[in-house]
Amino acid sequence: MRSAAESPTIAVLDLTAADRAALLRLARGALAASLAGTEPPALPEGDAVRQLCGAFVTLAADGALRGCVGHMRADRPLAHVVREMAVAAGRDDARFPPVAPSELGALRIEISVLSEPxxxxxxxxxxxxxxxxxxxxxxxxxxxxxxxxxxxxxxxxxxxxxxxxxxxxxxxxxxxxxxxxxxxxxxxxxxxxxxxx
Structure with a gap:
């Protein structure tokens, strides 16, 4: 881990618009599959989404927080982390009851891809x-x-x-x-x- 004095601005993984769209589809699909009790969606292709990276997935309903869970360590591919954290945000955030299937359409999903701390x-x-x-x-x-x-x-x-x-x-x-x-x-x-x- 570096000190902030050594590296005041840390590069965050550069994602294309296609990468971002694929990760958002993956997050929504993973949450929907979890709510329906079906298999999670396949991971998207691409070098960026395979990079080891931490991420948080945030769910909001009508502008209010509905769930937010993440994985800080850069020890798993980004797509894996997003898929897992989307499900966890909907099911495991102790501040909120689990998301119901009827809520899915009204949820807004946000992804935060993290740099190394x-x-x-x-x-x-x-x-x-x-x-x-x-x-x-x-x-x-x-x-x-x-x-x-x-x-x-x-x-x-x-x-x-x-x-x-x-x-x-x-x-x-x-x-x-x-x-x-x-x-x-x-x-x-x-x-x-x-x-x-």
């Missing part, structure tokens, strides 16, 4: 770029992650973003200031069924 050392708010950086905090067995778009959607500055990710990890709001807490940043290529996010 980098350690933010020292963890100072001024080094966080809102709208570009996502945050991951770790301390002991606790961890919390917020995607880059979350800060923008909530109109948070860097301090509020850090406090929110600490709370998500079950830590004190200012735990990011303590040396025992590791703060990492990452970037995401975000796209959804209605275009780029």
């Amino acid at each position: 980098t350690v933010l050392a020292p963890a100072v708010p001024e080094r966080i770029v809102i709208g570009r950086d996502g945050l991951l905090v770790r301390r002991g067995g606790a961890s919390g992650l917020l995607l880059p778009q979350v800060a923008r959607e909530h109109h948070w500055g860097p301090d509020a973003f850090l406090a929110a990710v600490c709370r998500k990890a079950g830590l004190a709001r200012d735990a990011w200031r303590e040396p025992e807490t590791q703060v990492l940043t990452f970037q995401a290529h975000v796209f959804g069924e209605t275009g780029e996010a």
Whole structure:
């Protein structure tokens, strides 16, 4: 894992419009198959979707979050991760009841393809770029992650973003200031069924 000082902007996998469309179809098809109890769709072809990459799949209904689950590590092909996380977002997000088949048509799917996380050392708010950086905090067995778009959607500055990710990890709001807490940043290529996010 690199430090943010070594690599302040990390490249995120470059996806063509065809790659993005194929991944969105895959996510919707995987969720539909899961709800129907049928076989998941085949994985799309293409070099980009075979790259080892982390990703999150977010489901929204009428503009409200309905599920969001992801896999941070770049240890599986992107298409596999998207297919699995689409099903998990609809079924396993503990904040929501499982998606019902009747909801599928109204759901909007968004995919966030993640860069490798980098350690933010020292963890100072001024080094966080809102709208570009996502945050991951770790301390002991606790961890919390917020995607880059979350800060923008909530109109948070860097301090509020850090406090929110600490709370998500079950830590004190200012735990990011303590040396025992590791703060990492990452970037995401975000796209959804209605275009780029």
